[in-house]
Amino acid sequence: MIPVKVENLTIAYHKKPVLQEVSFEVPSGKLIGIIGPNGAGKSTLIKGILGLIPTASGEIEVFGKEYKKQRKLVGYVPQRGSVDWDFPTNALDVVLMGRYGHVGWFKRPGKKDMELAKESLDKVGMLDYADRQISQLSGGQQQRVFLARALAQDADVYFMDEPFVGVDAATEKAIISLLNDLKNRGKTVLVVHHDLQTVDEYFDWVLLLNMRKIAFGPTEDTFTVDNLQKTYGGRLAFLKEKTAGGKGDVV
């Protein structure tokens, strides 16, 4: 079954389209990078798929059905900047929220939910902070807690919006190793990502986006100089170095 199928998706803000006729089929069990310049529509694409913003036209299917019917199967880690961190709740409760799809909003989480939540906090190295208010965590720690929430949810497909922003090198390594664990358990993970230097290393597939789909496919065939030029308009020092065979820097 195809985890996510998007067909002719168009999304507009105030009647101005920011995503136009985007179509792709996400293969199962892959780690997929969503790559493109600022304002390319990467977050908009994810929010559109998850029904968080209205779409102008197009079809979206998650494991063969509309998203609303498949919520339980989908995990989402939003951009850190888009979350209200002053909301008075502790790290463990944030992770438990990941279980609500299973528990139901009006029931108390059970022992199994609590165990799973703690296990997830442990996996991201945050168990010692379970009782800490989220407003009192550092940016990287907050990111880890959100990742733990997604893990606790035990979904089949995950969307993560820039999980590496503002985290240190050790946290980035920890996150990528978790994403690989998820993949090895057959999950599909889509990640909005900005650091072009790590794309080859991190992702099996890439979606290159700039208002339209520029390319989608296995990283080795798709993350090419030609496609990057089409996506970024040739403004990158990275391109020069990639052409020369080096890893390249992003300006």
Ligand SMILES: Nc1ncnc2c1ncn2[C@@H]1O[C@H](COP(=O)(O)OP(=O)(O)OP(=O)(O)O)[C@@H](O)[C@H]1O
């Ligand atoms: N709530 C909104 N109202 C109006 N315009 C918006 C809104 N959110 C995003 N946009 C616009 O839609 C376009 C796509 O934004 P989006 O956040 O999806 O880009 P992105 O690729 O995720 O960018 P970044 O890499 O900077 O996070 C941008 O031009 C942005 O200004």
